[in-house]
Amino acid sequence: MSEEVDALRARLIGETGKMEWHELERHFARGVVVAVNPGIDLIDVALTMVNDDKDGLEKWFSAGTVRRAETADAEAWVKTQPLFWAVVIAPWVVIQAVDDSAESPVELH
Numbered sequence: 001m002s003e004e005v006d007a008l009r010a011r012l013i014g015e016t017g018k019m020e021w022h023e024l025e026r027h028f029a030r031g032v033v034v035a036v037n038p039g040i041d042l043i044d045v046a047l048t049m050v051n052d053d054k055d056g057l058e059k060w061f062s063a064g065t066v067r068r069a070e071t072a073d074a075e076a077w078v079k080t081q082p083l084f085w086a087v088v089i090a091p092w093v094v095i096q097a098v099d100d101s102a103e104s105p106v107e108l109h
Helices: 003-015 021-029 042-050 054-063 071-080
Strands: 017-020 033-036 066-068 083-089 092-097
Touching (some): 021 083, 021 092, 033 042, 042 083, 042 092, 054 066
Parallel strands (some): 033 092
Antiparallel strands (some): 017 083, 083 092
């Protein structure tokens, strides 16, 4: 990895934090929440978005492992009130359910 990519990765990790569903609802209402499935590195997705790598994103979107959050997601989250890792890649808010066994989003891959 280049120093530039390493620096960007470090910045994104530093900007990633835990959020509860009620904090994300307004972003969902605006249609800007992107959900990342477990097993996919949240920071890799964020880097791909920052770099506007359409091919890289298409791979995940086609597989359904990264997707825009839908009404069914929101309905489930209202009931379960999960905790998420979240990072803003304006205008998007990229989220992934917190894995209780991991201490940081980097460990969620």
